[in-house]
Amino acid sequence: MKKHLVTLVATLAILLGALPAFAQDTLTVLCTPQEDWCVAMTQAFEAETGIKTNYVRLSSGEALARIRASKDNPEFSIWWGGPADTFIAAKEEGLFQAYESPNAEAIPAELRDPDGFWAGVYVGALGFCSNVNVLEELGIDAPTSWADLLKPELQGNIAMAHPATSGTAFTAFWTVVTLQADALEAEEAGKGYDEEGMPTEAAIDAAFAYFESFHNNVLQYTRSGSAPGRLAGQGEVAVSIIFSHDCTKFQIEGFEGILTTTFPEEGTGYEIGGMAILANAPELEAAQKWYDWALTAAAQEIGATVNSLQLPTNPDAKVPELSVNLAEVKLVDYNFLAAGASRNAMVERFDSEIAPRPTE
Amino acid sequence: MQHVQNHPLAQLQRLKSEPAVFIALIFSVLFVALTVVAPLFKMVGEGFSPTGLQAFERYLSSEVHQRIILNTIVMGLTVATIGTAVGFLFAFVQVKLNVPFKGIIHLLALLPVVSPPFAVATAIIVLFGRSGMITRGVFGVRYDIYGLDGLTLAMTLSFFTVAYVNLRGMMEALDPALDEAATNLGANRWRVFRTVTLPMLAPGIASSFLLLFVEAIADLGNPLALGGNYEVLATRIYVTIIGLYDTTGAAVLSIVLLVPSLVVYLVQQYWAGRANVVSVTGKPSGTPQSIDAPLVRWGLYALVLLICLLIVLVYGTIIYGAFARVPGVVHDFTLKNFDFVLNGIGRQAMEDTTRLSLIATPTAGLIGMIIAYLVVRKQFSGRSVLDFATMLGIAVPGTIIGIGYLLLFNNPLSVTLPLLGDVTLIPKLTGGQGLFGGALAIVLVFIVRSVPAALRSGVAALSQIDPSIEEASTSLGADSARTFRRITIPLIRPAFLAGLIYAFARSMTTISAIIFLTTPQTKIMTQQILNEVENGRYGNAFAYCVILIVIVMLAVGILYGLIGARTGAERRFQGGR
Numbered sequence: 001m002k003k004h005l006v007t008l009v010a011t012l013a014i015l016l017g018a019l020p021a022f023a024q025d026t027l028t029v030l031c032t033p034q035e036d037w038c039v040a041m042t043q044a045f046e047a048e049t050g051i052k053t054n055y056v057r058l059s060s061g062e063a064l065a066r067i068r069a070s071k072d073n074p075e076f077s078i079w080w081g082g083p084a085d086t087f088i089a090a091k092e093e094g095l096f097q098a099y100e101s102p103n104a105e106a107i108p109a110e111l112r113d114p115d116g117f118w119a120g121v122y123v124g125a126l127g128f129c130s131n132v133n134v135l136e137e138l139g140i141d142a143p144t145s146w147a148d149l150l151k152p153e154l155q156g157n158i159a160m161a162h163p164a165t166s167g168t169a170f171t172a173f174w175t176v177v178t179l180q181a182d183a184l185e186a187e188e189a190g191k192g193y194d195e196e197g198m199p200t201e202a203a204i205d206a207a208f209a210y211f212e213s214f215h216n217n218v219l220q221y222t223r224s225g226s227a228p229g230r231l232a233g234q235g236e237v238a239v240s241i242i243f244s245h246d247c248t249k250f251q252i253e254g255f256e257g258i259l260t261t262t263f264p265e266e267g268t269g270y271e272i273g274g275m276a277i278l279a280n281a282p283e284l285e286a287a288q289k290w291y292d293w294a295l296t297a298a299a300q301e302i303g304a305t306v307n308s309l310q311l312p313t314n315p316d317a318k319v320p321e322l323s324v325n326l327a328e329v330k331l332v333d334y335n336f337l338a339a340g341a342s343r344n345a346m347v348e349r350f351d352s353e354i355a356p357r358p359t360e
Numbered sequence: 361m362q363h364v365q366n367h368p369l370a371q372l373q374r375l376k377s378e379p380a381v382f383i384a385l386i387f388s389v390l391f392v393a394l395t396v397v398a399p400l401f402k403m404v405g406e407g408f409s410p411t412g413l414q415a416f417e418r419y420l421s422s423e424v425h426q427r428i429i430l431n432t433i434v435m436g437l438t439v440a441t442i443g444t445a446v447g448f449l450f451a452f453v454q455v456k457l458n459v460p461f462k463g464i465i466h467l468l469a470l471l472p473v474v475s476p477p478f479a480v481a482t483a484i485i486v487l488f489g490r491s492g493m494i495t496r497g498v499f500g501v502r503y504d505i506y507g508l509d510g511l512t513l514a515m516t517l518s519f520f521t522v523a524y525v526n527l528r529g530m531m532e533a534l535d536p537a538l539d540e541a542a543t544n545l546g547a548n549r550w551r552v553f554r555t556v557t558l559p560m561l562a563p564g565i566a567s568s569f570l571l572l573f574v575e576a577i578a579d580l581g582n583p584l585a586l587g588g589n590y591e592v593l594a595t596r597i598y599v600t601i602i603g604l605y606d607t608t609g610a611a612v613l614s615i616v617l618l619v620p621s622l623v624v625y626l627v628q629q630y631w632a633g634r635a636n637v638v639s640v641t642g643k644p645s646g647t648p649q650s651i652d653a654p655l656v657r658w659g660l661y662a663l664v665l666l667i668c669l670l671i672v673l674v675y676g677t678i679i680y681g682a683f684a685r686v687p688g689v690v691h692d693f694t695l696k697n698f699d700f701v702l703n704g705i706g707r708q709a710m711e712d713t714t715r716l717s718l719i720a721t722p723t724a725g726l727i728g729m730i731i732a733y734l735v736v737r738k739q740f741s742g743r744s745v746l747d748f749a750t751m752l753g754i755a756v757p758g759t760i761i762g763i764g765y766l767l768l769f770n771n772p773l774s775v776t777l778p779l780l781g782d783v784t785l786i787p788k789l790t791g792g793q794g795l796f797g798g799a800l801a802i803v804l805v806f807i808v809r810s811v812p813a814a815l816r817s818g819v820a821a822l823s824q825i826d827p828s829i830e831e832a833s834t835s836l837g838a839d840s841a842r843t844f845r846r847i848t849i850p851l852i853r854p855a856f857l858a859g860l861i862y863a864f865a866r867s868m869t870t871i872s873a874i875i876f877l878t879t880p881q882t883k884i885m886t887q888q889i890l891n892e893v894e895n896g897r898y899g900n901a902f903a904y905c906v907i908l909i910v911i912v913m914l915a916v917g918i919l920y921g922l923i924g925a926r927t928g929a930e931r932r933f934q935g936g937r
Contacts, residue, residue, distance in 0.1 A: 233689065
């Protein structure tokens with residue numbers, strides 16, 4: 001028995017000793033886009049710099065919540081990807097540190113923070129990603145407007161992520177707020193927007209009223225923004241609200257001829273995929289290296305290799321053939337600053353008023 | 361004499377004369393206090409803080425949350441009822457019917473133990489979802505599986521094993537002489553079943569029902585995958601933490617979930633206690649009669665076979681899905697799913713999870729045995745408190761343990777001493793900056809969740825061993841520690857190892873307890889499966905599940921080899937009670 005105990009203790013010691021060791025040159029990335037892009041990026045960065053790079057994929061709302069919870073002693077050094085609204089909210093809360101990257105100059109000024117707290121690494125437009133077979137069965141066409149999504153035929157047949165966890169879903173939410181504010185503003189100046197350009201209470205209430213009826217048609221709010229596209233591809237729902245590049249990715253990866261992308265005629269929202277270095281980043285130097293690298297054309301062309309067809313922000317990067325042409329899609333005047341500033345209050349309201357409501 | 365012996369001072373005196381026992385006791389108490397009781401206290405404290413009380417008021421008065429609570433209870437009751445019925449049916453067929461293939465049926469009924477969370481739920485979506493291979497492919501209907509119906513199906517298939525093992529043990533222990541007596545007195549079979557068998561099994565049925573109720577309301581994996589808009593407390597807690605990082609709100613909801621869990625656990629303990637009275641009447645005096653009325657026999661058998669078919673279908677889908685390009689939609693054979701798991705992020709998760717489970721399992725076994733020894737063999741006040749506190753590790757839903765850890769160990773625990781200044785007693789354990797990259801917190805949770813099983817199997821085994829054997833050792837001059845090592849451990853080894861199998865399977869497949877504790881440095885397979893399921897990459901999820909099942913089966917196989925096949929997989933369940 002003694003021998004057994006010795007063996008046991010020895011084994012435990014070996015196993016414990018083998019626990020993750022902390023070498024000097026490491027980088028921990030908080031990654032928000034789809035998982036395979038995270039893998040491709042970290043592997044490429046590791047190959048180029050020799051810095052051992054780890055990542056965790058979290059949707060942007062989760063990412064923000066997580067950073068907030070450990071802001072004095074963050075687990076991550078850099079956050080890469082996810083709609084800029086969340087980055088603006090995080091900047092306001094002092095969760096980032098500014099960095100003047102030598103490569104930031106290459107990025108158009110409207111795609112980065114003037115104070116250097118974040119920079120855009122890609123751009124994408126929101127769309128409706130629908131399953132043609134299910135649509136046919138339901139006897140309807142692919143939705144081409146936000147109003148179409150309220151059709152009773154679509155009851156329980158729409159999937160969207162939860163705006164609290166997903167930046168994609170928040171982009172959809174804020175797009176509806178913007179459209180409501182625009183409509184009110186068209187009725188009477190000052191009715192839709194206040195002096196500071198923020199949507200009025202009335203506009204926000206109108207958006208919530210929209211989502212209240214929209215909710216009846218929703219099967220499930222997923223955690224991650226792109227997941228609804230898979231649900232549509234698998235035929236679990238007819239329509240998903242996701243970024244159009246994610247829909248294209250799904251089409252390439254097995255749902256060709258099954259999924260189709262449409263855009264709302266009232267106008268659609270778009271995202272600037274952000275990137276920022278966290279305040280108190282434990283691996284500052286490596287994080288800065290990543291920041292510089294991720295702005296280069298070469299790094300921005302990696303997405304296309306894993307069918308992530310977001311538009312690059314670096315003008316020198318090759319635009320993938322299948323990427324959406326923003327000139328052909330009607331975009332709303334998406335106010336990132338207003339969206340970022342309102343984000344926390346909005347998601348809390350959505351989470352308590354809309355998401356847990358029973359559906360008929 | 362008895363009176364004098366039990367006086368606390370006399371106890372202390374006695375314990376002091378046995379330093380090894382004394383140390384073991386102190387260690388056990390400290391361990392349980394720190395890893396089980398303290399996190400729970402912290403969580404309850406957070407819930408009753410001023411902001412927590414506000415949240416309480418908000419939640420309890422909001423219609424939406426009342427609905428969530430109602431949903432949780434309805435789901436718990438439904439799953440408990442159907443799950444117990446299915447478990448009873450399987451047990452009945454095993455014990456009372458003379459039908460072929462009972463061995464295979466038994467193994468199929470045990471399969472859910474090794475299956476990871478999400479496996480069953482995801483397979484059900486692929487089979488019975490709106491575009492399900494069966495609902496849609498065979499019957500051509502677009503069935504809406506999301507919600508209470510889907511949850512009931514998935515949870516019944518996942519949890520009925522508990523009821524089956526429980527009831528089967530009781531049925532086997534029933535004295536057939538009673539049935540015979542009733543028959544001789546002129547009662548027909550149905551009357552015997554109704555007036556003799558059923559009442560004798562009542563405590564077992566009640567305790568299975570309660571166990572399933574707790575399992576169902578604590579379950580996170582199935583509602584996340586299959587809930588649709590049928591929201592329950594467990595998923596609500598999850599979104600509150602993951603989406604909003606509102607630990608106070610989550611603590612409040614946890615308390616709402618904790619209350620029924622604990623009440624049911626206590627009631628179940630009471631019933632299980634009564635159940636034991638029945639089973640210790642001695643060895644059955646004869647073999648159970650088989651029921652031979654063809655209608656009953658083949659009717660029940662057909663029902664069991666139907667459920668077995670369902671189980672085969674579900675697990676077949678998991679294997680099929682692991683090799684399909686898009687499970688259920690594009691059937692092309694591919695190894696890409698395994699490539700993704702084995703060569704991508706999954707590899708680290710696989711290694712981390714296995715390594716941490718391998719650390720946790722023997723540790724939990726050892727601690728469980730020590731506590732069992734203390735509780736059964738040593739006289740000290742507070743024995744039952746120690747037993748109860750240890751059992752809390754499993755009686756409490758996993759999410760609650762996880763939140764407790766998050767609240768308690770997210771900052772270093774330090775005290776200010778007069779001369780030394782601030783002294784850190786326990787460093788930060790959770791999160792990426794925690795000790796060992798947060799791995800220690802996860803190991804502790806694994807241990808805490810596994811110790812109860814080891815404790816119960818230890819107590820059961822020890823109660824059957826006559827203390828005089830150990831007394832003999834003591835009178836021959838061995839002290840308590842030596843007796844424990846040389847006599848007790850070898851005697852209870854089979855139970856010990858059986859408890860280990862269960863503990864290992866439990867650690868490898870747990871999700872709710874560790875979901876808030878995984879870090880960039882420490883990745884856990886079940887968490888990765890959740891990622892894949894939530895992103896709809898079912899192929900990858902199935903590949904993960906297959907690998908996880910293989911790892912658990914391998915471990916079970918190795919441990920089986922150590923104990924010999926006879927001690928049966930079912931024994932581990934006695935610890936699960």
